[in-house]
Amino acid sequence: MIKTNFHTHTTFCDGKNTAEEMVIAAIDKGFTHLGFSAHSYTEYDESCGLPLSKMEDYKKEIYRLKEKYKDKIKIYYGIEFDYYSKIDTSEFEYVIASVHGIEKNGKIYIVDESRESLIKNVNEAWGGDYMAFAEDYFETVSKQKGDIIGHIDLLTKFNENDIIFSTKDSRYLNAAKKAVNKLAQSGAIFEINTGAIQRGYRTTPYPSEDILKMIKKSGSKIIINSDCHNTQGIDCDFEKAYEYALKCGFEKSDIIGGNF
Numbered sequence: 001m002i003k004t005n006f007h008t009h010t011t012f013c014d015g016k017n018t019a020e021e022m023v024i025a026a027i028d029k030g031f032t033h034l035g036f037s038a039h040s041y042t043e044y045d046e047s048c049g050l051p052l053s054k055m056e057d058y059k060k061e062i063y064r065l066k067e068k069y070k071d072k073i074k075i076y077y078g079i080e081f082d083y084y085s086k087i088d089t090s091e092f093e094y095v096i097a098s099v100h101g102i103e104k105n106g107k108i109y110i111v112d113e114s115r116e117s118l119i120k121n122v123n124e125a126w127g128g129d130y131m132a133f134a135e136d137y138f139e140t141v142s143k144q145k146g147d148i149i150g151h152i153d154l155l156t157k158f159n160e161n162d163i164i165f166s167t168k169d170s171r172y173l174n175a176a177k178k179a180v181n182k183l184a185q186s187g188a189i190f191e192i193n194t195g196a197i198q199r200g201y202r203t204t205p206y207p208s209e210d211i212l213k214m215i216k217k218s219g220s221k222i223i224i225n226s227d228c229h230n231t232q233g234i235d236c237d238f239e240k241a242y243e244y245a246l247k248c249g250f251e252k253s254d255i256i257g258g259n260f
């Protein structure tokens with residue numbers, strides 16, 4: 001059995017625990033692989049990202065931990081690269097490509113801040129048209145480059161049970177499908193992300209069943225990640241995520257990592 005997580009935040013960005021605390025917790029839980037993925041620095045939201053002045057320290061610390069714990073766990077030096085980030089990602093061992101904001105009329109609107117800010121932003125920039133918002137969101141998503149596509153439908157963070165907008169609307173589904181198919185051509189792996197469950201925003205992982213089925217149809221592989229921001233969240237709902245993947249048509253050989 002292997003137990004892995006490649007989406008891990010620490011005090012280097014907006015996580016609550018240090019990288020070493022995360023490693024110790026992962027070893028305690030029987031993990032064989034742990035990938036660190038600090039948020040890349042962005043100008044539009046300086047509160048979450050790894051400050052440019054800390055990039056070297058981040059690298060040194062992850063490589064120190066790699067060496068120190070090499071007999072117990074395999075550690076990877078990665079980054080969660082925001083679409084609007086300008087940092088050079090060439091030195092990382094892997095890149096999670098994520099969209100957390102969308103540009104409209106020269107301004108970047110954050111999509112995962114709060115329910116209130118989402119509604120305010122869609123009213124301000126899209127005149128309250130959630131399908132136009134979704135189309136712009138998925139178009140931005142489709143342009144990403146990375147080894148792993150992070151939380152592809154993050155725009156639904158505050159929309160469980162379609163409480164704000166419909167994810168069954170054909171405009172929504174077509175926009176999502178276009179993004180999935182374009183990203184599939186790049187060979188990227190799509191993520192099942194349980195992070196919003198651990199943080200109490202949702203009871204189900206990203207992406208939705210509809211999108212997961214599109215990913216399966218595109219022939220792509222998936223990876224189960226917790227997007228954890230503390231030690232308790234490292235393996236949040238991994239068994240549930242695995243069952244969910246099987247329910248959406250994936251076979252064991254389509255699933256990389258997780259807990260099996």
Ligand SMILES: [Zn+2]
Nearest residue numbers: 080098150151
């Ligand atoms: Zn993210």
Ligand SMILES: [Zn+2]
Nearest residue numbers: 007009080227
């Ligand atoms: Zn993340």
